[in-house]
Amino acid sequence: MLEAVLNTEYLSLEVEDITAGTSQLLSSLTILIGQNSTPALTWDDSIQASIKWLFFNVILALLPLLLNLILVKIGKVTTDRAELLKDGELFFFSTSIAAASVGTLLFQIPSNLIIASVVWYCLITIIMVSTGLFALSSFLKLKKMDVIDKKVFSDSSAWCAIITIILSYFAFVQGGMK
Amino acid sequence: MNSDFEKKLRDRAKSIIRNYSIASGTASGALAIVAFLSFDTAFSISIVIKMISELAQLFGLSINDIKSTPQFKTLVQKFIVVSVSKSVISFIPVLGNVTNGVMTYYLIESIGWAVYEIFKDGRNLSDLNEEEVKSYLEHAERNKAQY
Numbered sequence: 001m002l003e004a005v006l007n008t009e010y011l012s013l014e015v016e017d018i019t020a021g022t023s024q025l026l027s028s029l030t031i032l033i034g035q036n037s038t039p040a041l042t043w044d045d046s047i048q049a050s051i052k053w054l055f056f057n058v059i060l061a062l063l064p065l066l067l068n069l070i071l072v073k074i075g076k077v078t079t080d081r082a083e084l085l086k087d088g089e090l091f092f093f094s095t096s097i098a099a100a101s102v103g104t105l106l107f108q109i110p111s112n113l114i115i116a117s118v119v120w121y122c123l124i125t126i127i128m129v130s131t132g133l134f135a136l137s138s139f140l141k142l143k144k145m146d147v148i149d150k151k152v153f154s155d156s157s158a159w160c161a162i163i164t165i166i167l168s169y170f171a172f173v174q175g176g177m178k
Numbered sequence: 179m180n181s182d183f184e185k186k187l188r189d190r191a192k193s194i195i196r197n198y199s200i201a202s203g204t205a206s207g208a209l210a211i212v213a214f215l216s217f218d219t220a221f222s223i224s225i226v227i228k229m230i231s232e233l234a235q236l237f238g239l240s241i242n243d244i245k246s247t248p249q250f251k252t253l254v255q256k257f258i259v260v261s262v263s264k265s266v267i268s269f270i271p272v273l274g275n276v277t278n279g280v281m282t283y284y285l286i287e288s289i290g291w292a293v294y295e296i297f298k299d300g301r302n303l304s305d306l307n308e309e310e311v312k313s314y315l316e317h318a319e320r321n322k323a324q325y
Binding site for chain 2: 121124125128132135139147149
């Protein structure tokens with residue numbers, strides 16, 4: 001009799017455990033899916049998220065350059081854009097912002113796989129181009145070689161940064177604006 | 179020309195050629211994925227012109243309007259032929275970049291040593307015909323390990 005009661009209790013405990021475990025597993029899965037899906041954001045939420053992204057990922061990251069620009073303007077050192085950007089600082093900025101966006105695309109389920117793949121490939125291209133050109137700029141500076149036209153170099157770095165910001169924003173949208 | 183002076187000249191040329199080959203290789207490696215638009219060739223051509231000018235200065239020669247000479251065009255043609263073969267693989271990130279960079283490095287090195295040999299023989303780029311430029315290039319490719 002006692003054995004039968006014990007067995008029943010054991011069995012009931014086991015069933016309770018399984019039920020609790022299953023519900024825990026389901027709630028975990030719900031959280032996981034919720035994290036990776038792209039919930040429909042309202043227009044206001046999207047704007048707010050975009051402003052946040054722009055401030056923390058672009059403006060703050062560009063602060064050293066902006067401060068340099070302010071100092072140059074105050075000190076009236078130079079007005080030549082090519083002179084300001086000739087060391088390829090914007091290539092460095094492009095690499096860091098593109099690398100973060102590649103990470104976003106890899107670890108979030110994108111809303112459109114084809115667009116996300118194209119953006120991912122373009123961002124990888126940006127990383128390669130900007131890394132190489134920044135290394136080239138440093139090498140030329142160390143060797144005191146004046147090979148590439150400053151204007152070409154600074155314009156390339158500016159375009160590279162603009163394209164990176166646009167692609168990174170696409171990556172941010174594809175990643176659910178998180 | 180005594181051997182000591184020749185050695186110093188070769189060492190200086192070696193340094194110039196190596197620096198410009200690294201610069202060109204890095205530019206081509208970076209721009210590998212857009213190599214089909216010949217961006218890397220455009221960068222490398224400006225580097226080659228600068229390298230030839232420095233080598234010419236080393237031998238006390240002055241090079242004016244290198245770009246317009248047919249001999250320079252022969253050197254560029256060599257460049258373009260290699261660029262086409264590079265474009266096939268250059269679309270693959272990392273692998274394409276490394277391949278493009280390494281191939282350009284060796285190509286610029288060959289061009290540099292060919293130009294060095296031309297100047298060492300007391301000749302100028304404008305004195306040579308296309309065949310002679312090609313033979314100097316082949317000679318440099320075969321013997322560059324000995325420099």
